[in-house]
Amino acid sequence: MRTDSMETAAKTIKLYDDRPYDLSFTGEIIYAGPMEEGTRRLILDRTLFFPEEGGQSPDRGMLADCRVTDVQIRDGIITHTVRGSRERLEVLEPGCQVRGELDWDFRFSNMQNHTGEHILSGLLHSTYGFDNIGFRLSPNTVTLDFNGHLDRDGLLEIERRANEAVYANLEVYARYPERDRLETMEYRSKKQIDEAVRVVTIPGVDACACCAPHVRRTGEIGVIRILKSLRYKGGTRLTILSGRRALALMQQQLIVLEDVSHLTSRKQEELAEGVRSLLEENADQRFRIGELERQITDLRLSAIPAEQKNVFLAEADMSPLAQRGYVNGLCERHEGCCGVFVGNDSEGYKFIIGARQSDAKHQNALHSDARQAAALLREKLGARGGGKPAMVQGSVKAAWQEIQKVLEGLS
Known part of the structure; x- marks a missing residue:
């Protein structure tokens, strides 16, 4: 039924409920909003496009030769936002029959990942009594939140059992049970649902209220991976991937492992120990370098006349830690402001400038303010x-001779 208002539109027929594997459909426009910067919002009498709902991002594709950029649902009415040329958009009016075509690769990936999440959530609930309290399936990430904690071994076991369910190639079916049947069923649901409830069932694994398209059989998922676990709002957030997206990630990770294995001359199964050994060697080398830098600093300091005031030095390269130690050594031996500038004339210098402050050792000495030099x-x-x-730090874009000339102005 055509309408001039989004609010009075009839509820949209959800073709994706019963036909999740269809690639295209034809529907009638019952509402067309005004054109806004190359986009237009359309309501059809029916659609295959799944809207953003239940934590899942909306489907992609083409509608009336225009790109679908967003799909939203409110009170059972599904609105499609499409982008296209002015010529294409201005002919889209109520009463027009339009053809929609899904981006199947995107839809199927979402189906694989959503069914994979159901398997994990069902096993977490049946094994440990944990409840799913959050889910997000976006183009970039998939997360599952539950109200409990598992160690690494527990997560590996859940992942193993989830993939056993994939290998079993179990049927996945979605039904709208009658109210009296629904009252006797055990199924997961995060909220009270007053209208008809769509229950997605994986026999022996999970039954859950869900509005999204799913694969027909678990074997179509291919693989389920738990990528990361972290404490989140008193429970746990898992980052997960299933199906094609999981395969693509594993292929990428294998390439990285092969590269690191080659660089470290270690077998892949020995990489963790190899990296640990390299880190220990690196820490030892940093310690030795630090000791050498301190010795060099002491030698340089001893070469500067003790009576010299306002000592400033330039170095081509020096670690920030060594630079600070150098400045501290200068301030210990000399009155006024003392600083070390690290860099070169073309790119500029990073400086640390210090000034001796009152303490038991220097209580009779004159004291300066490093901020004066800055x-x-x-x-x-x-x-x-x-x-x-006592100390300032910063950067300056100038030649060393210019810097020296300016600092000669310190009293």
Whole structure:
């Protein structure tokens, strides 16, 4: 029935309920919204396009030779947002018969992942009594939230059993049970549903209220993988993948493993131990480098006359830790402001400047404010940075001779 208002449109016939494997359909436009920046919202009497619902992203495809960019449902009325040329959009009016074509690869991937989630959630519930409290199936990620915790071994066992259900090639069927039958059934549901309830059943594994399309048999899923587990809102969030998307990820991971195996000259099953060994060697080398840098710093410091005030040095390369240690050593030996600039004339310098402060050892010495040096550099050379009287850090784009000349202005 045609209408001039979205609010008065009749509920949309959901062809995807009974025909999830159909690739195309024909429907009548009963409402066409105004054109907005190359898009238009359409309500049809029927549709194969699954809307964003139940945590799942909407279907993709073409409708009347226009690209479907969004599908939403409200009070049983499904609205399609389409994008196309002005010529295509302006002829889409109530009463027009239009053809819709699904992006099948996207739809089937969603079916694989959604049924895979049902299998995992069903096993978590039947084995441990955990309830599914959240689900998100987007183009980029699939997450499952449940109100419990499992260690690595527990998750591996659930994953193994989920894939056993895939190998069993069990039938998956969706039904709208009569109300009296529904009252005697055991099925999962996160909310109270007042209208007809669609129950998706995988015999011996799961029964759950669900509005989305699913595969006919579990064997079509291919594989179910649990990728990551983290504590979330008092429970657990699993990142999962099934079907083609899981296969694509495993292929990508295998390439990475082969590359790392080649780089480390280790077998794939020995990579964890190999990486651990490399990290330990790296930590040992960093310690040795730090010791050498401290020794070099001490030698350089001893070569500077003790009576020299306001000492500033430039280095081509130095770690931030060594740079800070160098500055601390200078401030220990010299009055005024002391700093180390690391970089070069073409790219600029990163600096740390310190100034000796009051303590038991230097209570009779004159004390300076490192911010004075930073202020000079900012005023004369546009330097950036800041800090406290004892130490400032920042960067400056200038030649070393220019920097030295500016710092000569310190008293």
